[in-house]
Every structure is written in C-alpha cells, then in structure tokens.
Amino acid sequence: AQSVSQHNHHVILSEAASLELGCNYSYGGTVNLFWYVQYPGQHLQLLLKYFSGDPLVKGIKGFEAEFIKSKFSFNLRKPSVQWSDTAEYFCAVTPPVDTSGTYKYIFGTGTRLKVLA
Amino acid sequence: DVKVTQSSRYLVKRTGEKVFLECVQDMDHENMFWYRQDPGLGLRLIYFSYDVKMKEKGDIPEGYSVSREKKERFSLILESASTNQTSMYLCASSLLSGKYEQYFGPGTRLTVT
Numbered sequence: 001a002q003s004v005s006q007h008n009h010h011v012i013l014s015e016a017a018s019l020e021l022g023c024n025y026s027y028g029g030t031v032n033l034f035w036y037v038q039y040p041g042q043h044l045q046l047l048l049k050y051f052s053g054d055p056l057v058k059g060i061k062g063f064e065a066e067f068i069k070s071k072f073s074f075n076l077r078k079p080s081v082q083w084s085d086t087a088e089y090f091c092a093v094t095p096p097v098d099t100s101g102t103y104k105y106i107f108g109t110g111t112r113l114k115v116l117a
Numbered sequence: 118d119v120k121v122t123q124s125s126r127y128l129v130k131r132t133g134e135k136v137f138l139e140c141v142q143d144m145d146h147e148n149m150f151w152y153r154q155d156p157g158l159g160l161r162l163i164y165f166s167y168d169v170k171m172k173e174k175g176d177i178p179e180g181y182s183v184s185r186e187k188k189e190r191f192s193l194i195l196e197s198a199s200t201n202q203t204s205m206y207l208c209a210s211s212l213l214s215g216k217y218e219q220y221f222g223p224g225t226r227l228t229v230t
Contacts, residue, residue, distance in 0.1 A: 006159075009157070032215055032216040034218060034219075036221075042223075043121075043207075043221045043222060043223045043224065044207070044209075044219075044221040045221070046218045046219075049216070049218055051215075051216035090159060090160065092160075092219075094214065094215050094216070097215070103214035103215045104162060104165070104175070104214075105150070105162070105214070105219060106162075107152075107159045107160040107161075108159055109157060109158060109159035110159045
C-alpha cells in the first residue's frame, strides 16, 4: 500500500547532538512534502515544506530537510538540538491528485524526540 | 494569524451517546479536515471538506459523519459513541490543498466510557 514511513519512533539525544529523522514515501509523480512538530501540550505546527525548487529546505528554529527524489525521502535535520526541541515530529505528503480530483494529506506515524539537558 | 478553534479540549461521553465535535477557522480557508491521533498510528484522516456542503471520506470514516453548513465551521459527529473511538481528535484547515500547509486546532481528547 502507498504510504509515508517514519522508521524512528523514539529518539533520545543529548543537547548539542545532531539530529536526523527519516521520512520515506511510496508515491510516484509529483508530491508535496511537509514536516510538522507538536510540542507537549500544543497543537501541530508547520516546521517546513517543499513543493518545488531547491531540494534543501530551511524551516523555523534551525531545522532543514532535504528532498531526494531518487530515494523517495525527505529527512529532517538539525545540527545541534536543544532541550526545547523535545516534541513529536510528523512527516506528511500530498500525493498526486487522485481520481476524485482532490488532494489528501498523508501523515507518517510520528517520531517522539526527547532531548536530555 | 490563522486560528482554528475546537469546541472542547476534553470530553467524556458514555457508550451509545451521540457526540458533536465542532471546529471553527477564521481565515476563509476552503478546506477543512478531521483526524484522529493515536499513539503509534500518527494522524489518520476521518473526513475532509473542500467546500461548503461538500465532504469526502478519509481513511477511517466508519462510525463518523460530518457537516459543513458554513465555510468556517466543520463538525464531526459520532452517531453512537463506542469505546474504540476514545482518541484525540484534531481539526485542520488549509487555504486550498496540495502544496498549502494545514493549520491545526488544539485537539479534543474524547474518552468514551
């Protein structure tokens, strides 16, 4: 089945460590890609998005992601994490429009990141 | 700033009750969505609407219905609540779909006993 995969379910890092969270999707054609973050007790908010152009996308709070079309991947990175980055991170994809003519947003299962002070 | 509000943060209902979850957005967005969020399963789409009075089923519509009578309001209805519908329910809106980001509400944590 077509899907969005986040293979890291739980990640624990110390402050200042580098972060890379994986996201892979299985849709062909043109896709739009998103990373959202959910801080404890808060609503989901957009970190960054990609739909065309430079495959290296910079987002808020020092996060970036790289779209590698040949690998169907959109991994999230941050060079040096902080305690305040503790949150759950979701990758999302809008696949090519389906036969009904509408787009759906397909989410991965999320990665819980804990940063130790 | 886009604001998406949901009628309740916490709700406790009994099995068999009819439950209404309300969502309102204030940015004239065309699209609205209802998801449920469960640990280890991520966000799963229940229903979405791309226009007033228009709706489409998502991946898990069974046991749910929706209503969109006005552009800014999208309601999720649990016709007869069951314990397996205990979950966090998230509403979202987007200007259009495809490359447009979604804006999420704070969520409603529903417990069905």
